[in-house]
Every structure is written in structure tokens, then in C-alpha cells.
Amino acid sequence: MKSLLLIPVIATMLVGGVYLMADDDHYEKGNIKQRAAQLPVSPQQQSYIKECSSCHMAYQAEFLPKRTWAKMMNGLDDHFGVDASLTAKDEKILFDYLQKNAADSKRVGKHFAKMAASAGDTSLRISDTRYFKKEHRKIPQKYIDQKEVKSIANCNACHQKAESGDYRERGISIPNYGRWDD
């Protein structure tokens, strides 16, 4: 019986696991990713993905700490200069989803954790975190400015599997450049 009770716990950990962009070698072991991919996406996560990805990739909640998401969700009517407001009911669903899945709410992969831990208190942008900047510092500006990429915030322009939370180097292909080896 006790082991039965553990199933939801393990399932939750696995769902988290799909978003862990854990280090490359770690990632290869076992088929955690495969199993996690079979778990259904919760209705809350579905809402989150649907609403955010109307305009941009739905960045994984694990990228930022709770306080940053809270601030972001409290200003959706001026979301980086754009009106991204929702009904109060939908904003609450997304707010709760983000609080529950933020980097400081559960165990997350070490790269997510570093990103969130290096988030400042003023900027809401993932691309303004110290760790993000460090990881992207060698990318020539011309590859970011080109029309296929447009912005450093456009993760999946280069990280081909970004939408599934996989940011490993092997998944990188920069338009008009190709594979990126650091």
C-alpha cells in the first residue's frame, strides 16, 4: 500500500524531470525523459502553454523563482509593453501554475536552478539573469538579430527542443550558422 502511495509522488517527479535540462551525460542515463513524456499534461499546464504560446514560446516555469513570476502575473496588462491580460479566472490558473512549478517550489535541473538563482530583483526577463547571459555571451549579435531569430528570447529559434524543456547543446542549431559547439 505504501508503495502505491508513492506512485503519484514519483509521477510528479518524472513530470518535473522532463523539464530538467540536466547535464548532458546525466540526461542520457535511463529513459526518464521517455517515461515522463507519456504522462498527461495537466489542464493547468495546458492553459499555461496555450495562453503564453499565442505570442511566444511558453517558457518553462522552472526558469524563474516564484517572486519573479508573481510580479509578472500581476502586470499582464503591460507585459513587456504588450497587453497580455486574461480574465481574472485564467490569470489565477496561470498564477497558481507558475507558483507551483517555479524553480524554488520543487526540485529542478541544475541549469534551471542556476538561471533562477541568478535572477535579479528588477528585471522579469529570463534573458536578464546572470546565468543566461553567461551561457549566451559568445553568440555573435548578428545571429540574434537575423530575422529567423529576432530576439535572444526566442529560445526555439536555435534550441530545437526548447518547447519540451531540452536545452542541451546537441539540440542547438543556429539558423544560417548550424551547430553550436561551445
Next chain:
Amino acid sequence: MKNLLLALFCAASLSAASPEVTQYIETLQSKAALADPAFEGFDAKRGEAVFTSEHLGKKGKTIACTSCHTVNLASKGENYFTGKVIEPLAPSANSLRLTSAKEVEKWLRRNFNDVYNREGTAKEKGDVLIYIMTK
């Protein structure tokens, strides 16, 4: 007789929208009539002007609805700021358009704010919806 023809015309043009969106357009109609007693119904030509005219938007840049949706509503568009692909707006090209009143309300609220830097009036919203329905 004139009224009957008008009703038939409305029914035909409204078929590009779902019953709930048609109902939403009717509420806009009541509001527009309330705001202006001389209001005679929505107009696709005015809607086209709402859709294609340029304005100083919320971000301080001059944009129009067409900046993202393009002038051909049956083709895909692209978010002016993020580059994300936007599915066609024309119901003839995208059967999901104008099916949910909630979605329609959400996008009209947001996009008027983004392009006009203010909320749209009932008349402007109705006109632009009628315009989209002809596409």
C-alpha cells in the same frame, strides 16, 4: 420588407461566426446604438479602415493590425515583436476563428490596446469583426 432584407443580410454575413460570437456582436450592436442614436449598423468598409490604419501603439511604435496579421487575412501572419507565426484570421481560411466569444473579446481588448493604445469602442469592434467575417 426593408427590415426583413436587412435581417437576411445580417444572418448571411453572420454565418462566418459561431452562435456565441454572433450573440457577442449583437451586444456590441446594442452598445453602439446606445452610444450613438444615429448608429445604423456595422460596416465592413469602416472595419477595414480600423484594421489597416496605422497608430502610435502601446509600445510607442507606429503599427496597425496588419503589422502582424498582414493585409491578406487568409494568409498566416507573424507577431511583429516576437516573430511567432499567427494562424490566418479569416474564417474562410481558419475554421477556428470567430468560434469563441471569450477568445474574440480577449484579442479585441488586447489588440486595440496594443495598436490604438486604448480600448476599442463597441462600434469599432463590431466594424472590424464584420470586416474579418467577409474575409
